[in-house]
Amino acid sequence: xxxxxxxxxxxxxxxxxxxxxxxxxxxxxxxxxxxxxxxxxxxxxxxxxxxxxxxxxxxxxxxxxxxxxxxxxxxxxxxxxxxxxxxxxxxxxxxxxxxxxxxxxxxxxxxxxxxxxxxxxxxxxxx
Amino acid sequence: xxxxxxxxxxxxxxxxxxxxxxxxxxxxxxxxxxxxxxxxxxxxxxxxxxxxxxxxxxxxxxxxxxxxxxxxxxxxxxxxxxxxxxxxxxxxxxxxxxxxxxxxxxxxxxxxxxxxxxxxxxxxxxxxxxxxxxxxxxxxxxxxxxxxxxxxxx
Amino acid sequence: xxxxxxxxxxxxxxxxxxxxxxxxxxxxxxxxxxxxxxxxxxxxxxxxxxxxxxxxxxxxxxxxxxxxxxxxxxxxxxxxxxxxxxxxxxxxxxxxxxxxxxxxxxxxxxxxxxxxxxxxxxxxxxxxxxxxxxxxxxxxxxxxxxxxxxxxxxxxxxxxxxxxxxxxxxxxxxxxxxxxxxxxxxxxxxxxxxxxxxxxxxxxxxxxxxxxxxxxxxxxxxxxxxxxxxxxxxxxxxxxxxxxxxxxxxxxxxxxxxxxxxxxxxxxxxxxxxxxxxxxxxxxxxxxxxxxxxxxxxxxxxxxxxxxxxxxxxxxxxxxxxxxxxxxxxxxxxxxxxxxxxxxxxxxxxxxxxxxxxxxxxxxxxxxxxxxxxxxxxxxxxxxxxxxxxxx
Numbered sequence: 001x002x003x004x005x006x007x008x009x010x011x012x013x014x015x016x017x018x019x020x021x022x023x024x025x026x027x028x029x030x031x032x033x034x035x036x037x038x039x040x041x042x043x044x045x046x047x048x049x050x051x052x053x054x055x056x057x058x059x060x061x062x063x064x065x066x067x068x069x070x071x072x073x074x075x076x077x078x079x080x081x082x083x084x085x086x087x088x089x090x091x092x093x094x095x096x097x098x099x100x101x102x103x104x105x106x107x108x109x110x111x112x113x114x115x116x117x118x119x120x121x122x123x124x125x126x127x
Numbered sequence: 128x129x130x131x132x133x134x135x136x137x138x139x140x141x142x143x144x145x146x147x148x149x150x151x152x153x154x155x156x157x158x159x160x161x162x163x164x165x166x167x168x169x170x171x172x173x174x175x176x177x178x179x180x181x182x183x184x185x186x187x188x189x190x191x192x193x194x195x196x197x198x199x200x201x202x203x204x205x206x207x208x209x210x211x212x213x214x215x216x217x218x219x220x221x222x223x224x225x226x227x228x229x230x231x232x233x234x235x236x237x238x239x240x241x242x243x244x245x246x247x248x249x250x251x252x253x254x255x256x257x258x259x260x261x262x263x264x265x266x267x268x269x270x271x272x273x274x275x276x277x278x279x280x281x
Numbered sequence: 282x283x284x285x286x287x288x289x290x291x292x293x294x295x296x297x298x299x300x301x302x303x304x305x306x307x308x309x310x311x312x313x314x315x316x317x318x319x320x321x322x323x324x325x326x327x328x329x330x331x332x333x334x335x336x337x338x339x340x341x342x343x344x345x346x347x348x349x350x351x352x353x354x355x356x357x358x359x360x361x362x363x364x365x366x367x368x369x370x371x372x373x374x375x376x377x378x379x380x381x382x383x384x385x386x387x388x389x390x391x392x393x394x395x396x397x398x399x400x401x402x403x404x405x406x407x408x409x410x411x412x413x414x415x416x417x418x419x420x421x422x423x424x425x426x427x428x429x430x431x432x433x434x435x436x437x438x439x440x441x442x443x444x445x446x447x448x449x450x451x452x453x454x455x456x457x458x459x460x461x462x463x464x465x466x467x468x469x470x471x472x473x474x475x476x477x478x479x480x481x482x483x484x485x486x487x488x489x490x491x492x493x494x495x496x497x498x499x500x501x502x503x504x505x506x507x508x509x510x511x512x513x514x515x516x517x518x519x520x521x522x523x524x525x526x527x528x529x530x531x532x533x534x535x536x537x538x539x540x541x542x543x544x545x546x547x548x549x550x551x552x553x554x555x556x557x558x559x560x561x562x563x564x565x566x567x568x569x570x571x572x573x574x575x576x577x578x579x580x581x582x583x584x585x586x587x588x589x590x591x592x593x594x595x596x597x598x599x600x601x602x603x604x605x606x607x608x609x610x611x612x613x614x615x616x617x618x619x620x621x622x623x624x625x626x627x628x629x630x631x632x633x634x635x636x637x638x639x640x641x642x643x644x645x646x647x648x649x650x651x652x653x654x655x656x657x658x659x660x661x662x663x664x665x666x667x668x669x670x671x672x673x
Contacts, residue, residue: 010375046375075393086387090371091353092305094427096405098334098415099390100304108394113336114408114415115284116301116425127304135290135328244328246289253657255664261651266644266665270502276510276641277484 003054005074007081009088010047013039016088020050025087027080033073050084052077075105100125132244136195139243140180140187147177150232158228164218165225169232172209176202196245206236283673284338284421285652290328293339295650301417301425306353309429311363315442316343316419318652318659318669319450320476321594324547325410326656330596332394332411340420341367341407342449344442347433354429363433365426366621367450369405369416372431383618388428389414398597403618420652422673434625437633443640443670444632447481451668452639453624454592455481455544459489461590461615462540466490469533471582472513473525473575474544474593475503477642477668480511482542482592484637487512495532497525499551502665510641519551526582537584545575546593560600573599580606591616642668649673 009016017039019025030037036053054073082103086093093102098111100121117125134142150173155166183198184191193201210233213219213226288294301310319342324330326339344364347357357363369389370382377385385404389395392402395412405427408418417424426433436445455478462470470486472479475498486494495515496507504516517528529538549572560572579589580603589612607614631637644667647655655669 008375010373010378078393082387082392085374086371089373090307090387090428092307094369094371094388094390094405094414095304096390096414096416096427097425098337098411103390103392105393108391111332111334111391111411111415113286113334114411114417115286115336115338116299116417118299122302127302244290246292252661252663253654255654255658258645258647258651258654258658259664261647262664263646264644266502266667269641269644270506270665270667271509273510275512276639277487277512277637278635279487279512 002074004052005054005077005081006049006051007078007085008042008047008049009085011088013041013048016048016050019088020084025084027084029076029080033077035077050081052081072105075108079103079105095125100127132242134239134243136185136244137187139239140183140185142239143180144177144187146235147173147180151177154228158224160224160228163225164216165213165228168209168212169228172205172232176205199240199243199245202236202240206233206240209233209236282422283649284417285340285649285671286335287325287333287337287339288335291326293326293653293656295652298336298338298421301423303349303351304425305427306351307428307430308351309347309354309357309426309433310349311343311345311365311424311426311433312348313343313345313419313422313424313673315345315446316340316421316649316671316673317446317449317451318420318655318671320478321409321546322656323660324594324596326660327548329547330410330412334411334415337408337410337415338417338419338421339408340418341409342446342451343407343419343424344436344446344449345424347429348423350429356430357433357435361435362438363435364445364448364625365407365419365424366432366434366448366453366625367406367409368432368618368621369407369414369427370431370622371428372622377431380620380623382620382622391415406618420649420671422649432622434629436629440632441640443643443646444638445629446670447477447639447642448621448625448628448632450619450621451477451642452481452485452628453621454478454619455483456485456488456624456628457617457619458482458542458544458590458592459485459491461592462486462489462491462542462588464489464491464540467492468539469493469495469536470540470542471495471497471529471538471579472507472542472544473497473579474546475500475507475513475516476544478592479503479542479544480507480642480667481639482544483507483511483513486542488631488636493532495529495538500662503662503667506642506667523551525551525578529582533584537582537587539584540588540590541579541583543575543579543589543591543593547571547595547597547599549574549576551575551578563600571595571597571599573601577601577603580610580612583610583612585610586612588613588615592619594618643670645669647671 040049099107181189182192219226347361368383370385371387374386388405395402405414470491493514496513497517499520507513
């Protein structure tokens, strides 16, 4: 059962570390997991690697994740990493009609059809 | 996301006709029931099946009368009826050969229904005449008349 | 608004759906004036691409007029006439900065899904299943265009829609296919597939200086278009003689073409013999997703040391890849969904200069409501159909 996830963000290590703690960018799920997070310079002009290791997350949530196979936890960690990268690099979280909240593990199982949202759906999604 | 069922309406039709032909001809002999009641029952089932297939609204139907989903429902009922026949008539007591083919064929039918996609229209051909009339271009002219569309490289 | 939605295998319907709205600051809304049906749409239509949902709006080749922009879009004004590239690219990630727009790292909100299929996610695409993000497509009256400050190219009013529409996909795709061949002048290029993308690959090879361009297809009318319009110098109809590899050797003094472009992809039609039957059955039962005849023949036909350029769309896995031929002949394999944003400006310039008139591929122009029959005519290659353009 894999417990690690990584992503590379096209920004310097100082900026990535600073934004990781910034209110507007902080990845909530990863913080809740009490996981080991480290930042490394990526080779060349690629930016900064962010490594997340869930193995050391203890407590009830860690145990439950292990018992349920851990996959939802890792998928959600990856969601958080992708959303952080999207916000930092592009300034927004891309939304589609199938996934109007942006990258979310739960949406993978239940996509909207790829057509524009109705008024009520837009409200629900917060637009 | 759930995977699509692999058999579309066209493929289902192909099997309908091929299986029907086989059942009407060689199957009874191959199953060792030639000359018995079972042979007549299997042949009747095959003939009926082929019959309503020609009246089904799917690519291989001749008169597009019966909706494809209804055809699939009749398939299921027919399979059940065929499987039940030897037990209703009591002929199952005359040996395995007098009921096993019926049940076997019924199971085959139910399995094929389980993997048939009831939606879509199979491999059908649209209304080319309507497209021809509505087309604001002239395909033949576009292909054959006029000069090259690309300059030779400099 | 009206839109062409996927409704089951071999079924599209034009239905009423909500109008698109701005969801993010870098979005724009475009009122569509022309849109086209793509050969790759047929893979969706035929049911070979997984994760397509009933109600998905199809279409990734479209252009029109900007009617609304988000706060983050300053390069476009309401009223601008734009052509929209089919890959959705953020412009900010490492890949976009290196002009690899079709593998943008940020634009696919279903990256988790795509990762399982390909190992890594690739860009979002309009109207091309939920694997590429679940974005509504452009065979409709309006479309929401994300990252509108990166993709859309403004076009002048003196060119017709059909002269510029194909900057969205098929012209850059054919061009990239030809560019992959490293044409320096004097080469012989073979192009598998004389559909719209093949036509542009042929035309691009001519523009780039190839000495001979050989078109390969099963339909005479498409080969005629390649010879008459796209600048092909030779044509092979594999329905008359199925041995394409030998015919290519005949045409090249036994050497084989210097580079081969695969503009066919996963629904290759020209297989023959036992392997073809096996592949058709496997594909019909969805146990194998891709038919590999074009790719196989491309590798076998290409001269040793040559280049095989793959722009036909593949989705999954093929059996029987000629690894021995590929390795021992020292071939280079280049592939990709087109990085359209890299090519829109240079190719628009070529159109303006009169070097090419892309409207040559359009054989059918229909009102949007005719989309279902349009798809069928295009799929079955009836009425000498090469390319269908829809006007909402």
